[in-house]
Amino acid sequence: MKAVIRKPLNPPQLDFLRKQQSDVDAEPTRKKQADRAQTLWRGQTRSRTFREIRETLHGMCHSLGRCMYCEDSRATDIEHIRPKEHYPEVAFVWENYAYACNVCNQQYKSDRYCEGFLDPTVAGFDVWEHWRFDPATGALIARPGTPAEETLRILGFKHDARKPERTDLTIRRRDFYGLVVHLVRSYGVARRTGDVAETKQVVDQLRSPLQFASIVEWALRNRQPAENDRSVRLVLDAYPELPDLVLTG
Ligand SMILES: [Zn+2]
Structure with a gap:
């Protein structure tokens, strides 16, 4: 999970959502509001405005x-983020929307939520304030009893009695960190040998990874430097411009 900058909707899109939400809010009971939200949600897929929001x-x-x-x-x-089944009052509120894969959305998160569930679209969000990465295993580790830990459980990133843990993801995270280490080392070699084309290529690869942008961030702006690969730390000491090249703009 990495911070996402929420873009503004235009006035017709906001009006569309407001209209849907006021239809929901007009229902007399919470149960009826939830039912209405579900019906409206299913019916709007053909709307052009809804497609634009997507x-x-x-x-x-x-x-x-x-x-x-x-x-x-x-x-x-x-x-x-707050499931429409339990929070119909935000079923059509822009700030309550994230974009997720089918597995995260339907198989894991589904209608689950906890107070403080991590929302990557909140301004100033920094996931590394909430959990840490273990490069040896690929696991994400949060302090026990915190909303961050509950978020990990809900998403299947940590063992949970209700759903199987997504250990495939943990392994891919660990392997991806290996790729980041390789790229950072390549950057060091390219800079040392003055290979401008290779330098640019490596930065481009780190800027637009195919997966796990947060792991690139972890490796380059590390809170626990000792946990980072020694070769990464050496490159970052020698070429301190790399994090800004990759992570800003
Ligand atoms: Zn997902």
């Missing part, structure tokens, strides 16, 4: 449309 969410994703939660799969679903 496009805006897609444009907010990293790496050509990666899921905002797992960063591994392609995002395809509008995800209600």
Whole structure:
């Protein structure tokens, strides 16, 4: 999970959502509001405005449309951060939408939520304030009992009694970190030998990874330098411009 900058919707898109939300809010009970939200949600897929809203969410994703939660799969679903089944009052509120892959959205997150569930679209979000990465295993580790830990459980990134843990993701995260280490070392070699074309190519690869943009961020702006690969630390000491080249702009 990596911070995502929420783009603004235009006035017709906001009006569209407001209209849908006011239809939901007009229902007399919470149960009826939830039912109405479900019906409206199913019925709007043909709307051009709704398609534009989906496009805006897609444009907010990293790496050509990666899921905002797992960063591994392609995002395809509008995800209600607060599920519309339990929070119909935000079923059509722009700030309640993320873009996720089908597995994250339907198989794991589904209608689950906890107070403080990590939302990568919140301004100033920094996932590394909430959990850490273990490069040896690829696991994400949060302090026990925190909303961050519950977020990991809900998404299947950590063992949870209700769903199988997504250990395939853990392994891919670990392997991806190996690729980042390789690229950072390549950057060091390219800079040392003055190979400008290779330098640029490596930066481009790190800027637009196919998966796990957050792991690139972890490796380059590390809070626990000792956990980072020694060769990465040496390159970062010698060429301190690399994090800014990759992570800004
Ligand atoms: Zn996902």
